[in-house]
Amino acid sequence: MDVISSTFQLFIFPGFLFFILLSFLFEWVDRKLYAAMQRRIGPLYTGPLGLLQPIADFIKLIKKEDLTPKYSDKKIFNSVPLLMCALMLTVMLILPVAGESGVISFTGDVIFAIAAMTLFCILIFLAGFSSMSPYPLLGAERAVLLLLGFEIPLMLSIAGCCIASGSIEVSAIVSWQASHGWNIFGPQLLGFAIFLVAIQAELERIPFDIPDAEQEIVAGWMTEYSGRKLALIRMARNLELVFMSALAATLYLGGPMGLAPHWAEGIAFPVYFLLKTVAILLILTIIRGIFARVRIDQMVAFAWRYLIPLSFLQVALTLIWRLI
Amino acid sequence: MGVQRWAMGRSPWVLHFNTGSCNGCDIEVVATLTPRYDIERFGIFLKGSPRHADVLMVTGPITRQVKDRLIRVYEQMAEPKFVVAVGSCCISGGVFSNCGKGACYNVYAGLDSLLPVDAYVPGCPPKPEAIIDGITKLVKKIKEEK
Numbered sequence: 375m376d377v378i379s380s381t382f383q384l385f386i387f388p389g390f391l392f393f394i395l396l397s398f399l400f401e402w403v404d405r406k407l408y409a410a411m412q413r414r415i416g417p418l419y420t421g422p423l424g425l426l427q428p429i430a431d432f433i434k435l436i437k438k439e440d441l442t443p444k445y446s447d448k449k450i451f452n453s454v455p456l457l458m459c460a461l462m463l464t465v466m467l468i469l470p471v472a473g474e475s476g477v478i479s480f481t482g483d484v485i486f487a488i489a490a491m492t493l494f495c496i497l498i499f500l501a502g503f504s505s506m507s508p509y510p511l512l513g514a515e516r517a518v519l520l521l522l523g524f525e526i527p528l529m530l531s532i533a534g535c536c537i538a539s540g541s542i543e544v545s546a547i548v549s550w551q552a553s554h555g556w557n558i559f560g561p562q563l564l565g566f567a568i569f570l571v572a573i574q575a576e577l578e579r580i581p582f583d584i585p586d587a588e589q590e591i592v593a594g595w596m597t598e599y600s601g602r603k604l605a606l607i608r609m610a611r612n613l614e615l616v617f618m619s620a621l622a623a624t625l626y627l628g629g630p631m632g633l634a635p636h637w638a639e640g641i642a643f644p645v646y647f648l649l650k651t652v653a654i655l656l657i658l659t660i661i662r663g664i665f666a667r668v669r670i671d672q673m674v675a676f677a678w679r680y681l682i683p684l685s686f687l688q689v690a691l692t693l694i695w696r697l698i
Numbered sequence: 699m700g701v702q703r704w705a706m707g708r709s710p711w712v713l714h715f716n717t718g719s720c721n722g723c724d725i726e727v728v729a730t731l732t733p734r735y736d737i738e739r740f741g742i743f744l745k746g747s748p749r750h751a752d753v754l755m756v757t758g759p760i761t762r763q764v765k766d767r768l769i770r771v772y773e774q775m776a777e778p779k780f781v782v783a784v785g786s787c788c789i790s791g792g793v794f795s796n797c798g799k800g801a802c803y804n805v806y807a808g809l810d811s812l813l814p815v816d817a818y819v820p821g822c823p824p825k826p827e828a829i830i831d832g833i834t835k836l837v838k839k840i841k842e843e844k
Contacts, residue, residue: 409738418739420708427741433705434752439777441749509747593747600749600776 380477388471388644390463397612401428403652404615404659411663428612435605443505443598450504455603458497458610462617465490468544469620470629471647472640474552475545484542487621488529491576494614495521498585501607502595513594517585519670520575523677524582528572530685531565534692535625538562548629556628561691566626568685570654573618574661575677577611581665582673616651619658623650706752706778707841709741710833713751715771719758722823723785727757729826737830740837748774753836754813759787759794760806772813780816780840782832783809789818 383389402417402425409416417424442448465487467477476483495517502514535557536542539550551557558566575582586594599607623629627650634642668676714727730737731744745751748771760768772781786792794805809815816839819832 405738409736413733414736415739416736417741420741424739424741427709430705430708430741433701434709437702437705438752441774441776588746593745593750596750597747598749604750 383477384467388469389467389477392471393463393466393613393616394609397609397616398428398432399425400616400619400652400655401612403655404662407656407659408663411660432605432609435608436602438601440601440603441598443507445506446598447504447506450500451598452603454497454501454504455599455606455610458494458501459606459613461490461493461497462610462613466613466617469617470544470548470624472630472643474548474629474631479543479545481541481543483544484532484536484547487544488532491528491618492521492525494610495525495576498595501599505595505598507598509592509597510595512591513585513597516591516670517578517595519674520578520582520585523674524572524575524681527568527677527681527685528576530682530689531569531572532625534562534565534685534688537689537692537696540696544624544629547625548631551628552631556626558626561688561695562626564684564688564691566622568681568688569622569626570657570661571681573622574658575673577615577618577658579658580662581668583667584670584673587667615655615658619654620647620651622654623647627653703841707837709743710752710780710837710840711743711745711750712753712755712782712833713745713748713771713775714755714757715768717756717758717764717768717788718761719785719787723757723788726823726826727755727784727829730829735826735830737833740830740834742833748772749776751775752778753780753782753833755782755784756788756809756813757784759791760809760812762804762806765806765812769812780836781809781813782817782819782836783815784819784829784832785824786820786822789820792822 385391405427406416406424417427420427420430442451468479468483468487470476498517499514502510502517505511535547538557538560539547541547541550578585586596591597596604596607629650630643630647632642632646714724716724729735748754752775754772754775756768772779783789787794788809790808791802791805794802795807796802806812817832817836819828821828824832
């Protein structure tokens with residue numbers, strides 16, 4: 375019985391299948407809202423309201439011819455998309471969906487999450503570098519520049535949460551918020567803002583879509599990928615979007631916990647999780663809709679001149695708050 | 699095969715290639731992205747990389763200079779791939795056909811002399827509605843034949 379329930383948790387809910395379907399849903403929400411902000415309609419004819427559009431894209435790419443450029447480093451080039459998907463699906467399991475803790479939970483899983491984010495950037499660099507083609511190389515270089523700028527504020531804002539609750543375990547942070555109030559109400563509000571800006575950069579979305587700026591460098595580090603490798607990369611990026619918004623909801627909005635009668639917790643908690651995560655996604659998409667791309671020098675200056683001092687200030691505020 | 703055909707018809711990603719056009723057709727192609735026409739309703743994206751694209755949309759007269767590049771871009775695309783010729787210049791040479799005596803010295807007679815063309819969108823320039831209609835006809839063709 376225990377084996378069956380843990381297999382169910384790992385593969386179906388809240389495991390791989392749930393997160394993959396969620397990633398398709400997120401892409402749809404993202405595209406629809408982005409289109410609405412430009413007074414367009416967005417995907418409409420594929421399924422009801424275009425809901426199946428991401429799935430159609432995925433199937434089409436899976437079925438297309440799989441090209442490997444002649445001069446690419448074939449081993450790395452072919453394995454990066456798989457590694458990206460595997461990394462994202464693994465790190466997803468620490469997210470609490472139906473209770474205080476996720477499928478796997480251990481002391482220090484917050485650090486595991488941070489490490490996975492950094493590793494994802496390194497995989498992007500490898501993807502661009504192994505293509506051995508000018509545009510992917512430029513894109514990879516820019517991705518690493520983005521990593522140098524925004525990884526530190528991201529880590530410091532997460533550190534603020536950890537200091538406030540006195541733990542580096544996701545489930546402990548969630549249960550601390552359940553008894554002390556959400557992190558966003560308090561000194562973490564600044565950290566929440568920094569976190570949102572930093573994940574926007576980590577996800578390479580519009581104000582910071584420098585690594586895959588279409589008008590400048592074709593498709594950045596993804597330029598040489600086609601067919602099922604591109605499908606896997608797109609899926610990994612959607613999973614990253616789900617992961618980042620779910621992490622924001624977990625760290626700042628109390629995770630899946632909320633008011634519910636004891637007998638309805640099994641249904642209410644996943645619903646709360648979805649509501650909070652989609653709320654974060656809407657904020658991210660609105661940011662994407664109202665900004666234009668910044669230049670590289672503006673991005674670096676913004677990260678190092680404003681975001682990093684602000685995140686240090688936020689950690690200091692949290693420490694003072696805790697001492698009082 | 700059914701699922702593949704459905705998915706293929708639902709998300710044709712387009713690569714726009716300008717072979718030396720006067721920018722008339724190009725503006726109309728880009729106009730299909732605007733809120734008024736919104737080509738994303740059909741799941742169509744304008745992509746920058748030939749590796750990502752399914753449909754090669756060619757505008758402008760095919761000059762001898764651009765022929766090699768056009769064929770290289772076509773070969774970089776992954777199968778299954780389709781070609782759409784947009785505008786009179788691309789279909790037949792347009793105003794450049796028969797300049798001088800007989801065939802023109804620097805412009806090919808049409809895109810179909812070089813690549814297998816799946817859909818033609820006539821006009822100088824064609825309206826955005828006509829381009830969308832051309833792509834939907836191509837989609838219909840994908841669904842019925844391939």
